[in-house]
Amino acid sequence: MQINKLRGRELDQLFRAILSLKDLEECYRFFDDLCTVNEIQALAQRLEVARMLREGYTYHKIETETGASTATISRVKRCLNYGNDAYAMALDRIYSEQQGEAGSQ
Numbered sequence: 001m002q003i004n005k006l007r008g009r010e011l012d013q014l015f016r017a018i019l020s021l022k023d024l025e026e027c028y029r030f031f032d033d034l035c036t037v038n039e040i041q042a043l044a045q046r047l048e049v050a051r052m053l054r055e056g057y058t059y060h061k062i063e064t065e066t067g068a069s070t071a072t073i074s075r076v077k078r079c080l081n082y083g084n085d086a087y088a089m090a091l092d093r094i095y096s097e098q099q100g101e102a103g104s105q
Contacts, residue, residue, distance in 0.1 A: 001084060049076045050087040 003011075021027050031040055045068050052062045059073050080087055
C-alpha cells in the first residue's frame, strides 16, 4: 500500500474524524472545512471514474462526462485492477445501500 508511507498519528486522526461522521450533512460540513472545492471535486471525480470503468464505459465517454484526464482515468483503472479493491468495496456498499433504500420505499 502506497499510503503506508504516510501512516502515523496525523493520518490516523484524519481517518478517525471521517469515521466519526454520522450522516451526509456532517460529511458536507466536515469536507467543506477540510478541503478546497477543487480537492473535493477531484475526489468525487475519481470515484465516478471508478464507477464508470466498472460499468464498462470507454475512456472517451468517461472523459466527456466527467472532465477527467486520461491520466486520471488510467490511474483509477490501475487501482481497480491492481489496488486494494477499495473502490469496489465502497461502490458495492453504496449500491447495496441504494438498493435497500429503494426497497423500503
